[in-house]
Amino acid sequence: MVLDLFSNLEEIGRLIGNTPILRLSRVVSSKSNVASIYLKLEYMNPGGSHKDRISYYMLKDAIESGKLREGGCVVEVSSGNTALSLAWMCVRLGLKAVFIAEADISPVKMALLRLLGVEVVKVDVSGIGDVDPRFLRARELEAKFNGLFINQFSNEANFRAHYETTAREIVDQLNGRVDAFVMGVGTGGTIAGVGKYLKEKLGRDVLVVGVVPKGSSIIHGKPVGGEYIDGLAKNVIPELFLKYRGYIDRVVEVSEGDSVGMVKMLALKEGLFVGPSTGAAVFEALKVAEELGSGRNVVTIAADSLVRYPYLL
Numbered sequence: 001m002v003l004d005l006f007s008n009l010e011e012i013g014r015l016i017g018n019t020p021i022l023r024l025s026r027v028v029s030s031k032s033n034v035a036s037i038y039l040k041l042e043y044m045n046p047g048g049s050h051k052d053r054i055s056y057y058m059l060k061d062a063i064e065s066g067k068l069r070e071g072g073c074v075v076e077v078s079s080g081n082t083a084l085s086l087a088w089m090c091v092r093l094g095l096k097a098v099f100i101a102e103a104d105i106s107p108v109k110m111a112l113l114r115l116l117g118v119e120v121v122k123v124d125v126s127g128i129g130d131v132d133p134r135f136l137r138a139r140e141l142e143a144k145f146n147g148l149f150i151n152q153f154s155n156e157a158n159f160r161a162h163y164e165t166t167a168r169e170i171v172d173q174l175n176g177r178v179d180a181f182v183m184g185v186g187t188g189g190t191i192a193g194v195g196k197y198l199k200e201k202l203g204r205d206v207l208v209v210g211v212v213p214k215g216s217s218i219i220h221g222k223p224v225g226g227e228y229i230d231g232l233a234k235n236v237i238p239e240l241f242l243k244y245r246g247y248i249d250r251v252v253e254v255s256e257g258d259s260v261g262m263v264k265m266l267a268l269k270e271g272l273f274v275g276p277s278t279g280a281a282v283f284e285a286l287k288v289a290e291e292l293g294s295g296r297n298v299v300t301i302a303a304d305s306l307v308r309y310p311y312l313l
Contacts, residue, residue: 005070008093009060015054017165021173021299022035026269027262027282028289030160035179035289035296039282040170042301043274047085049304051168054189055085057161058150059093061246073098073147077134079105080231081304082152082187087116093276098141100134106230108308125235130229131301152187154239170194170299171201172180179296182285184277185251188241197248207292208209210241210251211277211284219253227256231277231303254280273306 024037042050062068072095076086079101092096098119101110105122113120122142123134135151142149152158170178181198183191195208212218213232215225223235233241241248256276263279266272274282281300289298306312 005063005093006125009056009063012089012092013060013151013208015046016056017045018169021170022272024266024270024282027265028286029225031290031297033290033294035292035294035298037282037285037289038276038297038299039272039278040173040176040301041301042166042303043305045085047081047088048308049081049085050162050190050301051085051303052089053161053165054152054155054158054187055082055089057157058155059086059089059095060170061155061157061189062148062150063093068095070094072096073145075138075142075145075147075149076100076152077132077138078152080186081264081308083118084109084112086150087113087118090118091116091195095148096145098145098147100137100141100269102134104308106309106311108310129252140147142313143160152189153236156240158187158189159193159196159240160189164193165196166301167194167197167201171198174297174299176202177297178202178206178299179292180209180285180288180298182209182211182281182288182298182300184229184281185210185212185216185238185241186231186233186277188233188238188244191248192240192244199247207288208248209284210248211254212251212281213259213280214253214255216253218251229254229256229259229276229280231275232280252284254283258283263306263309265313267306272302274302275304275306275309276312278302278304 045052198206213229214227258281262283
């Protein structure tokens with residue numbers, strides 16, 4: 001039976017990654033002195049987002065180390081793409097999944113999680129203080145179900161997934177011609193993993209820019225104002241982000257309005273259906289492209305699809 005668990009895990013691994021990369025042609029300024037922008041289409045992973053990569057790596061680590069066994073329980077704090085990625089993998093692996101989500105989790109994601117048989121525990125994070133109640137609840141549920149709180153915000157496998165796969169694919173696809181990487185900061189795993197690899201492989205001059213919503217704790221130390229961009233860190237300062245902060249050159253704020261506006265522009269001008277975190281990243285990537293000038297390449301990631309955000313339509 002253990003062999004079946006490892007066999008199913010290997011099958012999942014073969015499905016993930018090697019996503020295409022696309023040069024944006026119609027949202028980029030018509031000025032001749034602007035860098036090219038490339039968008040890696042991570043929503044083409046089987047679970048619909050770049051979180052398939054980290055979910056696979058985190059589960060693989062847990063299973064190989066013996067922390068997760070057949071029929072075990074995975075506990076995670078997520079109301080978004082990580083939850084959905086972990087959920088479909090847990091179905092394939094015969095694992096129970098219990099997720100702690102924010103009270104205002106989108107109806108679409110809630111419906112998908114229920115379809116996958118996930119138990120979702122909602123926690124109110126309004127007026128959040130020094131201790132995030134979602135993480136306290138996760139530890140309680142971990143003990144209750146004798147499960148494993150996988151904790152994407154501090155799990156090194158999150159970082160390694162992007163260091164070992166996403167970053168290498170980007171470098172290979174662009175033949176090493178990467179001058180800047182722009183990425184929304186959620187758990188910090190993607191920007192840390194890709195940023196570290198790019199700077200080690202191509203040199204410290206590669207510009208790495210993180211994007212957060214206006215009023216993010218990462219900028220202000222605590223959440224400020226009511227703006228929110230799904231998938232980006234507003235209420236927390238992730239441990240992975242802090243650990244690998246030295247590989248990130250700067251972090252900028254993008255407004256919710258600018259994020260949504262770019263989502264609509266990418267659909268209208270490029271025929272791409274991307275989520276709001278991607279809208280925010282491309283909005284900033286356009287600024288970086290003007291800053292760097294022609295003959296340079298800026299890369300960002302289409303983390304997920306607009307299909308998951310019908311309220312934006």
